[in-house]
Amino acid sequence: MRNIKYYFQLTLIFTFALFSIAALIFLIFFIVKESLPAIIHLKIKPFISLYWYPTYDPPEFGMLALIVDTLLVTVLSSVITIPLGYFISFYLHTYASDREKHIIKYIISVLSGVPSVIIGAAILIFVSPILLNFDIWSTENLFLAVLGLSFLSLPYSVSLMTDSLEDVPRELEESSLALGASKFITTLKITTKASINGILNAAVLTINRVIGETMVVLLVGGGAAIIPTSIFDPIKPLTAAIASEIGEAGVNSMHYHALFLAGLILLCISLILTYYAKKRGRIDG
Template sequence: MYMSEYGSRRTRELMKFVFELTAGIPSVVLGAFGLKYVSQWIMNTFPDAWTGLNIFNASLVLSILAMPYFVTFIEDALGSVPKDQREASLALGANKTRTVFKVVVPQARSGILNAIILGTNRVIGETMVVLMVSGGAVMIPSSIFDPVRPLTSAIAGEMGEVELGGTHYHALFMIGVVLLVISTLFTIIAMKLKGGKEYEAG
């Protein structure tokens, strides 16, 4: 919203360039960043962290990975709202903030939900980052500072070691099915919400 409604043209272009540049960084580079620097920062900052490779580390790095998708798509959705809608709201006496939240955001809701769907599915399907920074421990975590083995990293880390056609082999394929179901359900729910909001707006 700042890029679309409040920032100057130069600031908006600079921020958009930075986010688009971030989107082009390979996942393995972000994973290496989390492995080298974020893990050390976690160990030095949080006394409860007994390892730097944990859920918190994976969450931070995945946030960096997904943010360009969210920001770029949402900024495009807000920018697609006609300028005369903003001018009409301001002419009726609404201030800038009220215009943004009461006029611009509701009209851009469809694009915002699309951005959420795309960004979240990107996070759900990410493999390399969580393989490198989540710790890879087969355990039920009790805090965000415990290591875990996410579904995607389990497939990537174990597929090369299993017996072809064995139980472990089929279990990994079943994990892939579970990921597909989760992603599909999330998309369906988001599309239902999107359809309901558009109906209400109409």
């Protein structure tokens, strides 16, 4: 009976794992297949042209501005979110009492469950009008997109980094404290170094979440396919372009295939980041 239960569980796990791998392969195949006509027809033009006018006659499918907007909003949001997430997780692990941990983790869990469309709508309604008092011409811009993405991804970053710090064996920290090191130095130099792979993976997952986020940048980004010269200029990342235009693009039209090419670019960026994190983890390990 025990063997039957064991093999049943093993078969179930194998089946779900195989299904997940097959689904991922099918997803990548589908995106590549739908992007292929745009790759063949447009060649390198999407990567060197700034003009994204897919409904013009003749249409323009330049994605350089969209790619720059995506990278810019991702970098700025990550520069804010990842260090702030580490500092909060550092405090939770090192100084917070059990009650403080419980309260802060509860707040984080609540914030992580707030839909992104609610965050975007709240910024649009309550924060965006304030910009008019500072003579800012666009009340949907890069600044608000970064603000929304940082707020949205911070709970995710804090949760993952806190778990990484708490996974370090307690004996390692106690040895450092016994040698006279302070809590601050122990967490900074011992615990952080021991959990660097987990922290790095948390950072990559946070960046991937920022890259893939759609509703916030769609609501407060401004929807202008330009390269911003100011943090208060409107932007249109790849995700916003896909979400706002895929419903209007005719199936099998060049506009349709170009949007899938935009999705393929996002997928490649995500895979490169994940590969780098895994490679760095093997080197550090």
